[in-house]
Amino acid sequence: MSSRSSMEAALAVSSGDPSGIGPDIAIAAWMLREHMRLPAFFLLADTKLIASRAVKLGVNIQLEIATPENAATIFGEALPIVPLKHRQSDQPGVPLAENAAGTIEAIEEAVALTLAGRARAVVTCPIAKKPLYEAGFKFPGHTEFLAHLAGEHLGYEVTPVMMLAGPLLRAVPVTIHIALNKVPAVLDTVTILTVCRITALALKHQFGIANPRLAIAGLNPHAGEGGSMGMEDELIVRPAVETLRAEGIDARGPLPADTMFHAAARATYDAAICMYHDQALIPAKTLGFDDSVNVTLGLPFVRTSPDHGTAFDIAGSGRAKPDSLIAALRLADELAPNRTPGT
Numbered sequence: 001m002s003s004r005s006s007m008e009a010a011l012a013v014s015s016g017d018p019s020g021i022g023p024d025i026a027i028a029a030w031m032l033r034e035h036m037r038l039p040a041f042f043l044l045a046d047t048k049l050i051a052s053r054a055v056k057l058g059v060n061i062q063l064e065i066a067t068p069e070n071a072a073t074i075f076g077e078a079l080p081i082v083p084l085k086h087r088q089s090d091q092p093g094v095p096l097a098e099n100a101a102g103t104i105e106a107i108e109e110a111v112a113l114t115l116a117g118r119a120r121a122v123v124t125c126p127i128a129k130k131p132l133y134e135a136g137f138k139f140p141g142h143t144e145f146l147a148h149l150a151g152e153h154l155g156y157e158v159t160p161v162m163m164l165a166g167p168l169l170r171a172v173p174v175t176i177h178i179a180l181n182k183v184p185a186v187l188d189t190v191t192i193l194t195v196c197r198i199t200a201l202a203l204k205h206q207f208g209i210a211n212p213r214l215a216i217a218g219l220n221p222h223a224g225e226g227g228s229m230g231m232e233d234e235l236i237v238r239p240a241v242e243t244l245r246a247e248g249i250d251a252r253g254p255l256p257a258d259t260m261f262h263a264a265a266r267a268t269y270d271a272a273i274c275m276y277h278d279q280a281l282i283p284a285k286t287l288g289f290d291d292s293v294n295v296t297l298g299l300p301f302v303r304t305s306p307d308h309g310t311a312f313d314i315a316g317s318g319r320a321k322p323d324s325l326i327a328a329l330r331l332a333d334e335l336a337p338n339r340t341p342g343t
Contacts, residue, residue: 008040008072008120009068009069009072009117009118009119009120010039010040010041010042010068010071010072010075010080010119010120011039011040011041011042011119011120011121011122011123011329011332011333011336012041012042012044012068012082012109012110012113012114012119012120012121012122012123013026013041013042013043013044013110013123013124013125013329014044014103014106014107014109014110014122014123014124014125015043015044015045015046015049015050015103015106015125016103016106016124016125016126016127016310017095017099017103017125017126017127017128017131017310018045018046018049018053018088018089018090018099018102018103019091019092019093019094019095019096019099019128019131019310019312019315020092020095020125020126020127020128020309020310020311020312020315021125021126021310021311021314021315021320022125022126022310023045023049023050023053023125024053024057024315024316024318024320024322025125025306025320025321025322025324025325026043026045026050026079026125026322026325027050027053027054027057027059027061027079028320028321028322028325029041029322029325029326029329030043030061030075030079031059031061032322032326033075033076034076036326038326038329038330039120039329039330039332039333040071040072040075040080041071041075041080041123041329042066042068042071042074042075042080042081042082042119043079043080043081043082044081044082044084044105044106044109044110045081045082045083045084045088045106046083046084046086046087046088046102047063047065047081047083048087048090049087049088049089049090050063050079050081051063052090053090053092053316056090056092056316057316057318058318061079062077062078062079063078063079063081064077064078064079064080064081065080065081065082065083066080066081066082067082068082068113068118068119069118082109082113084102084105084106084109085105086101086102086105087102088102088103092312092315092316092317093312093313093315093316094312095128095130095131095310095312096131097131097132097134097135098135099131100131100132100134100135100136100137101135103127103131103132104132104137104145107122107124107127107142107145107146107149108149110122110123110124111146111149111150111153111301112149114301114302115153115300115301120302120332120333120336121301121302121303121304121332121333121335121336122146122301122302122303122304122332123303123304123305123325123328123329123332124142124303124304124305125305125306125325126305126306126308126309126310126311127141127142127310128309128310128312129141140176140177141176141177142296142305143160143162143176143177143296144160144177146160146296146299146303147159147160147296147298147299150299150300150301153300154300158298158299158300159194159195159198159298160296160297160298160299161195161198161199161202161296161297161298162176162294162295162296162297163199163202163271163294163295163296163297164280164281164284164285164292164293164294164295164307165292165293165294165295165331166284166287166288166291166292166293166307166327167288167291168266168287168288169261169266169272169283169284169287169288169292170203170270170271170272171271171272171274171280171281171283171284172195172199172271172272172273172274172280172297173274173275173276173277173279173280173281174187174191174192174195174273174274174275174276175187175191175275175276175277176277177277178277180276180278183219183275183276184219184232187219187232187236187275188236189236189237189239189240189243192216192236192237192240192273193240193243193244195273196214196216196240196244196249196251196273197244197247197249198297198298199212199214199271199273199297200212200214200244200249202297202298203270203271206297206302206335207270207335209270211250212249212250212270212271213250213251213252213268213269213270213271214244214249214250214251214252214253214269214270214271214272214273215252215253215255215260215265215268215269215271215272215273216237216240216241216251216252216253216254216255216272216273217253217254217255217256217257217260217272217273217274217275217279218232218233218237218253218254218255218256218257218275219232219233219236219237219254219275219276220232220233221256221258222256222258223237223253223254223255223256223257224254233254237253237254237275238253238254241253241254252268252269253273257274257279260272260283261283261287281307284307285307288307289307289308289324290321290323290324290327291323291324291327292307292324292327293305293306293307293324293327293328293331294306294307294328295331295335302332302335302336303332304328304329304331304332304335305328306324306325306327306328307324308324
C-alpha cells in the first residue's frame with residue numbers, strides 16, 4: 001500500500017504528450033510505489049491509451065477509473081485514472097496535433113482540481129510544443145500556461161518563476177523561453193528583482209530556509225569585468241543586488257557564472273539566480289539529470305515536473321527512467337502543505 005493515508009488528497013499528475021514518455025514514466029513510477037514509498041497520485045489521461053501503452057511496454061498493470069476523492073484509497077492496488085473527455089491516439093514517438101486537446105485538458109484539470117482542494121499539488125509530465133502550436137496553443141510552454149490558469153483563478157496576473165531543484169543545486173533563470181540574442185534587450189533590473197523576491201519568499205516559506213542566500217550570476221563573461229565585457233552587469237544586475245541587500249535579502253553578485261557551480265561555491269548559497277535559460281539549466285542538469293525537478297514558484301498551488309523532455313525516440317520502448325518524475329512527486333508532496341503568503 002501507499003505510505004500515505006487514504007484520507008489525504010492525492011497528487012494530480014497530467015500525462016503530458018501521449019506520444020512521449022509521460023505515460024511510460026507514470027506507469028513505471030506507480031509500479032515502484034511501494035519500494036520508493038511514493039505519495040498517492042492519480043493520472044489525468046485517456047484510460048485506453050494508458051492500457052495500450054502498458055501492453056506496448058510489456059507491463060501487467062491494474063488500472064482503475066477514479067475520482068480525485070477516492071484515488072488515494074485505490075492507489076495501493078491500482079493506478080488511479082481520472083479520465084479525459086478528449087480521446088488520444090497511442091502512437092509512441094509520433095507527435096500528433098490531434099492529441100493536443102487532451103494534453104491541454106489534463107493540465108487544466110490538474111490545476112482546477114488542486115485549486116479546489118481536491119488534489120494536493122500539480123505534477124506535470126513533459127509536453128512537446130510543436131503539436132500544441134499546430135493545434136492553436138498560444139503559450140510558450142508549460143510555465144506560462146500555468147501562470148495564465150492561475151491568473152484566471154485569482155483575477156489578476158501572476159509572475160511564474162522557474163526553478164530547477166536538485167540535491168546539489170537550485171537554479172533559477174530570470175529569462176526563460178526566448179532566443180539568446182533577445183536576452184540583453186529583455187533583461188532589466190525590475191525583472192531581476194521580481195524573480196529574486198519570489199525565489200527568496202519561496203525558499204523561506206515552502207522550502208523552510210529561514211534566511212535564504214541568493215547567488216546572482218552576471219550576464220557577460222566574468223560578470224562583465226567592470227564593464228570591459230559589456231555594461232549590463234554594472235547597469236542592470238548590480239543595482240538589483242544592491243536593492244535586494246537593502247531590503248534585507250542575502251544576495252551576492254553579479255558573480256562570474258563560470259565559477260558559481262563547483263562544490264565549494266554551491267555551499268555558500270541556497271539558489272543560483274541566472275540571467276538566461278541555459279546558464280541555469282546546464283549546471284542543474286549536469287549535476288542532477290535524473291533527480292532534478294522543475295518547480296514553478298509564484299503560483300497559488302504547488303507545481304513540479306520532471307526536468308527532461310518528451311524523449312520521443314524512446315517512448316514505448318521501456319527504456320525511459322522514472323527517476324525525475326519520482327523526484328517531482330516527492331518534492332510536490334513535501335512542498336504541498338506549505339503556501340507562500342499572498343498566493
